[in-house]
Amino acid sequence: MSGKGRVSRRLDKSWLVFDSIENDEHDRCVDLFSRPDGTFGFEEFRRDVEDTGVWTPVHYYSGIVYTARRDALDAATRAVVWLSEALLGRAR
Numbered sequence: 821m822s823g824k825g826r827v828s829r830r831l832d833k834s835w836l837v838f839d840s841i842e843n844d845e846h847d848r849c850v851d852l853f854s855r856p857d858g859t860f861g862f863e864e865f866r867r868d869v870e871d872t873g874v875w876t877p878v879h880y881y882s883g884i885v886y887t888a889r890r891d892a893l894d895a896a897t898r899a900v901v902w903l904s905e906a907l908l909g910r911a912r
Contacts, residue, residue, distance in 0.1 A: 830877045832865055838889075841910070843902045849875060849896035850896050850903055852889070859885045864900050 831837070831853065839852040851863045863882040865875040881899060886892040897903050 826834065828833070830882045835861070839893075841903065841906050843906050848878075848900075848902060850900055850906075852892055852896065853882075854889070855885075859887060860889050861886060862892050862896040864896075 826836050829849065832855070835853040837851045837853045840849055841852075842849045847867050849867070850862055850863065850889060852860065852862045854860050861882050861884060864878040866878050867873055867875050879899070881896070886893070897907070
């Protein structure tokens with residue numbers, strides 16, 4: 821999640837967001853993060869005008885634990901419909 825909004829209560833303050841990927845409309849975002857214990861996770865967020873632009877969690881993905889960064893990204897890509905296209909856009 822970019823610095824434009826507040827951090828969700830679903831992301832513990834001790835977790836480090838190492839990548840934040842937005843869709844082309846800039847109203848959806850996936851944060852990939854690491855935890856102090858060396859595990860990884862992700863969460864999907866939405867941002868709506870009526871919420872004054874605050875990022876709001878969409879699902880409860882952040883509770884799932886992955887042992888590798890790549891595993892968290894792979895799981896996020898499978899779970900979040902728009903993420904593959906956003907990642908392709910980054911590569912261009």
